[in-house]
Amino acid sequence: xxxxxxxxxxxxxxxxxxxxxxxxxxxxxxxxxxxxxxxxxxxxxxxxxxxxxxxxxxxxxxxxxxxxxxxxxxxxxxxxxxxxxxxxxxxxxxxxxxxxxxxxxxxxxxxxxxxxxxxxxxxxxxxxxxxxxxxxxxxxxxxxxxxxxxxxxxxxxxxxxxxxxxxxxxxxxxxxxxxxxxxxxxxxxxxxxxxxxxxxxxxxxxxxxxxxxxxxxxxxxxxxxxxxxxxxx
Amino acid sequence: xxxxxxxxxxxxxxxxxxxxxxxxxxxxxxxxxxxxxxxxxxxxxxxxxxxxxxxxxxxxxxxxxxxxxxxxxxxxxxxxxxxxxxxxxxxxxxxxxxxxxxxxxxxxxxxxxxxxxxxxxxxxxxxxxxxxxxxxxxxxxxxxxxxxxxxxxxxxxxxxxxxxxxxxxxxxxxxxxxxxxxxxxxxxxxxxxxxxxxxxxxxxxxxxxxxxxxxxxxxxxxxxxxxxxxxxx
Numbered sequence: 259x260x261x262x263x264x265x266x267x268x269x270x271x272x273x274x275x276x277x278x279x280x281x282x283x284x285x286x287x288x289x290x291x292x293x294x295x296x297x298x299x300x301x302x303x304x305x306x307x308x309x310x311x312x313x314x315x316x317x318x319x320x321x322x323x324x325x326x327x328x329x330x331x332x333x334x335x336x337x338x339x340x341x342x343x344x345x346x347x348x349x350x351x352x353x354x355x356x357x358x359x360x361x362x363x364x365x366x367x368x369x370x371x372x373x374x375x376x377x378x379x380x381x382x383x384x385x386x387x388x389x390x391x392x393x394x395x396x397x398x399x400x401x402x403x404x405x406x407x408x409x410x411x412x413x414x415x416x417x418x419x420x421x422x423x424x425x426x427x428x429x430x431x432x433x434x435x436x437x438x439x440x441x442x443x444x445x446x447x448x449x450x451x452x453x454x455x456x457x458x459x460x461x462x463x464x465x466x467x468x469x470x471x472x473x474x475x476x477x478x479x480x481x482x483x484x485x486x487x488x489x490x491x
Numbered sequence: 492x493x494x495x496x497x498x499x500x501x502x503x504x505x506x507x508x509x510x511x512x513x514x515x516x517x518x519x520x521x522x523x524x525x526x527x528x529x530x531x532x533x534x535x536x537x538x539x540x541x542x543x544x545x546x547x548x549x550x551x552x553x554x555x556x557x558x559x560x561x562x563x564x565x566x567x568x569x570x571x572x573x574x575x576x577x578x579x580x581x582x583x584x585x586x587x588x589x590x591x592x593x594x595x596x597x598x599x600x601x602x603x604x605x606x607x608x609x610x611x612x613x614x615x616x617x618x619x620x621x622x623x624x625x626x627x628x629x630x631x632x633x634x635x636x637x638x639x640x641x642x643x644x645x646x647x648x649x650x651x652x653x654x655x656x657x658x659x660x661x662x663x664x665x666x667x668x669x670x671x672x673x674x675x676x677x678x679x680x681x682x683x684x685x686x687x688x689x690x691x692x693x694x695x696x697x698x699x700x701x702x703x704x705x706x707x708x709x710x711x712x713x714x715x716x717x718x719x720x721x722x723x724x
Contacts, residue, residue, distance in 0.1 A: 328591050330598050337591035358561050358570035365563050 268296040271322035273309045275300055277488050279429035280331040281319040282478050286425045287335045289474040291346035332364060335422055349422040363407050363415070363423045367430075371400045375430050378441060379489070394437075394445050401446070402455060405462040412461065413468035420472060428469045432479060436489045501529040504555035506542045508533055510721050512662035513564040514552040515711050519658045520568045522707040524579035565597060568655055582655040596640050596648070596656045600663075604633045608663055611674060612722065627670075627678050634679070635688060638695040645694065646701035653705060661702045665712060669722045 272288065272295050274281045288295050300309060305316040312327035313320045321328045321337070328334050339349050351357045374397040381393045404427070407415075414420040437444040452459035469475060505521065505528050507514045521528050533542055538549040545560035546553045554561045554570070561567050572582050584590045607630040614626045637660070640648075647653040670677040685692035702708060 323588060326588065328588070328595070330595050333591050333594045333598060336594070337587055340587035340590065354570055354573035355556060355559065355561070357573065358566050361566045361569070362561070362563050365566060 268294045269324065270295040271298055272296070273298050273300050273306075273312075273318050273320040273322070275302060275318045276480055277485060278318055279433060282429035282432075282475075283331045283425055284319045284321065284334045284338070285478045286428070286474045287338050287349065287422070289477060290349070290420075290425070291338060291342055293338060293342050293345050332368070332426060335425065339422065347419060349420075349425070351416070351421070360416070360421065360423050363404070364426045366400075366404060366407070367423070367427045371397075371404065371427065372430065374400050378437060381441065390441065394441070394443075398445055401462055402458050405458050405465065408461055408465065410461070413464045415465065420468070424465075424469060425475075428472070428475055431466055431469060432475060433485070433489075434466075435482065436485065439486070440489060501527045502557065503528040504531055505529070506531050506533050506539075506545075506551050506553040506555070508535060508551045509713055510718060511551055512666060515662035515665075515708075516564045516658055517552045517554065517567045517571070518711045519661070519707045520571050520582065520655070522710060523582070523653075523658070524571060524575055526571060526575050526578050565601070565659060568658065572655065580652055582653075582658070584649070584654070593649070593654065593656050596637070597659050599633075599637060599640070600656070600660045604630075604637065604660065605663065607633050611670060614674065623674065627674070631678055634695055635691050638691050638698065641694055641698060643694070646697045648698065653701070657698075657702060658708075661705070661708055664699055664702060665708060666718070666722075667699075668715065669718065672719070673722060 270288075270293065272281075272284060274285060274297055276299060285297070298306070298309075300306065300316070300318050302318075309318075309320060310316050312322055313329055317329055319329065319331055319334060321334045323337075323341075328337055336350070351360060374393070378390075378393045378397045381388075381390050383390065409416050411417065415423045434444050434446075446462065447453070447456075447459055449460070449463060450456065503521075503526065505514075505517060507518060507530055509532060518530070531539070531542075533539065533549070533551050535551075542551075542553060543549050545555055546562055550562055552562065552564055552567060554567045556570075556574075561570055569583070584593060607626070611623075611626045611630045614621075614623050616623065642649050644650065648656045667677050667679075679695065680686070680689075680692055682693070682696060683689065
């Protein structure tokens with residue numbers, strides 16, 4: 259994780275939590291587009307007055323733009339794309355139909371993938387209904403459905419360069435190791451072992467590798483040991 | 492409800508259910524922007540092959556554009572705004588910050604108002620936890636929070652003319668009479684009876700009246716008696 263952003267004083271401020279995948283979406287987009295910003299780490303147990311004045315619920319990410327607040331990570335990402343059109347590469351397709359298709363995939367992440375991520379993560383062996391295999395399979399089924407929406411050659415969702423949909427899912431995919439650590443395994447088959455789904459998993463693996471290697475995502479992640487106490491709960 | 496749209500043959504097709512509030516969002520935007528389209532009523536128990544080919548889950552609304560499908564009502568509405576910039580009035584603000592603010596309010600409808608609408612609607616007196624007053628109060632609290640986001644004079648959310656956020660919430664607000672019919676009353680105070688919240692409820696009532704009188708919304712509603720069997724379940 260890069261922290262030198264902390265010391266810059268910029269009119270654009272990101273109120274953040276280093277561990278939060280929703281923050282990482284916005285943080286990554288700021289880095290990708292090389293938009294100057296000030297990173298402000300928020301202690302969730304002692305939120306700064308400057309944040310509470312902007313956003314009484316004190317949620318992160320909150321973006322301060324010209325002394326006014328914006329929140330909801332996907333909305334903030336789209337705002338950055340629209341407000342800074344000449345910074346970095348385009349993160350949304352120019353064509354309205356293609357842009358709508360990308361928003362449908364972003365919505366799939368919000369309404370299908372993330373809830374199944376949390377059900378898997380929060381599964382307790384003593385809970386009354388369901389088994390861990392069910393929640394795991396539901397999570398993987400959503401990944402397969404997502405991979406089927408991708409352009410065929412990749413490695414990113416729509417081709418050689420990452421777009422907003424990649425940065426919307428990546429923070430969750432980059433936390434998938436917690437299932438190996440705490441939940442008996444994520445369950446995505448290794449290369450060549452995907453059986454009848456091998457082609458789909460191959461596409462998923464090429465996407466996941468490309469995302470893992472992306473500098474903007476590496477710079478906005480911390481070392482695994484720092485996440486352990488958070489996901490252990 | 493106007494049905495003459497059915498007979499037009501247009502390249503843009505709306506697969507719809509007359510009773511569905513999510514369909515009504517898209518339908519209203521098509522009417523507001525005077526975009527030529529063909530309305531196709533879908534029997535949910537016997538979905539047409541043409542729809543299943545576009546959208547295997549057969550959900551409505553599905554928009555067919557150049558033989559390709561789009562779904563998710565808010566995404567479809569934004570697509571219509573972007574694809575037909577010269578049709579009718581603008582439904583999203585031109586300024587990126589204002590547009591982001593409107594998307595935050597649209598997200599508030601999705602993540603807060605609609606779930607509380609359904610909890611209130613589905614409340615059964617014999618259910619183990621909670622009382623109908625709790626689910627009613629939660630629903631009304633969300634309306635108040637929404638009203639507080641509105642521009643002060645109105646009558647619509649941002650002023651004299653309706654924008655997308657109005658059409659995103661309106662189909663639900665227009666169904667509020669079902670709470671009077673089935674759930675012992677919606678509970679929004681009449682004019683002058685709002686107590687310390689009177690100013691907020693006044694703003695809400697002026698918004699609700701403006702929405703009720705909007706021709707595009709009237710034309711995409713049916714008579715109440717047709718909704719009764721649907722909400723009685």
